[in-house]
Amino acid sequence: MAQFFSYLSQQMLQLQTQGLSSSEIAPRVGLFARTVRQWLADGVNTSPRRRRPSPLDAYASYLRHRWEEGEQQGVHLYQELQEKGYTGSIRALYRYLDRWRPPPSEEDQPAPRKRRPRKTAPPPGPFDQCQAKQAVWLSIRSPDELKPEEQEQVAFIRQVPCP
Template sequence: MQSARADRVREQHAAVHALLDEGLGLRPIARRLGLARNTVRRLTNAATADELLVGRWPGRTSILDPYKSYLHQRWTEGCTVARRLFEEVRERGYPGGESVVRRREAFPHDDPPRKAPSVRDVTSWITRRPDRFDDDQAQQLKQILTRCPALDRTAEHVRPIAELMNDRRCRELGQWIERVQADDVPALHGFVTGLGQDLDAVVAGLSLRYSSGAVEGHNNKIKMLKRQMFGRANFDLLRKRVLLAARGRS
């Protein structure tokens, strides 16, 4: 069965490329061969039939096999861009197309190296309580902070302010500001300056039970309604929708 499928793919590939050499387009080729246009397009984009057979059936050799060790080495070195990897192996004699390199079968390991953590990931790890992320995340964060001493010093100040805000310990805010000002952490000096310009509001936010969250929620809802109604109705209808939304009926 597997051999029959492979033979059929090779026959279709040869037929499609023969008609392409005659100057026919995808639609006429699809009609003449009785194939779907997407199938014809896939056959057209493949330089050889073997590209379409890679990874489909167990035990089948691949035109990429001689280059897999090199791809694995480059991947572990941090090069994960398929286009760049394709160009590198092509310079080494690889005869196939880029689509084969893009497939998971191109790499001789079951668990490819993980994507590097994003800025958002690292920020989340630094501000999160240590008992709320797993061992893998903790290990990644430790490696990042070891490679960047400036970020490590910054994290030493960010964690306390995050806990201070979560626990609403406003009495410790002044001490935290003094520690940051005494340390050489330029990234936080601007933040501390901003806190000092509106310190009363910051203290109130950390000590009082009142919150502007409800007001901000209503503002966001009104903005959403304005975007929905733009160019569709007049002010009277917009007013009705806002009032109904405030009553929970929209």
């Protein structure tokens, strides 16, 4: 990642020496103009950001103690914290606890879902070209007047059981 930032900053400096402004450089490198201005002024900072303080920091020692005791259910810990005065969300607690969870191993990953085969249309039959009106008309007409494919359709219609 640091190599990418280094390459990006070199590209921005090169474009700046060509006389382009930060608003002209930004779309070329895929960043906002404000970010380009900051990077050109201060340089690229590749160090990780400092973690912001959380309302849960006040309960960190209690949470860590309960975690090590084996209580790793967020719902139970959330209820206990509410009794101690915590007013934040359960989602914030889950994000806080995620730092202590081990990264998932391949064994923990769910098995890939089997894809169902696509539904395909049935092979064409003699009734596919025949609508209800046509079926009625074919059954009314004299069998002598019907073409061979129409006779086939009438024979198929007569075989279909009525509900």
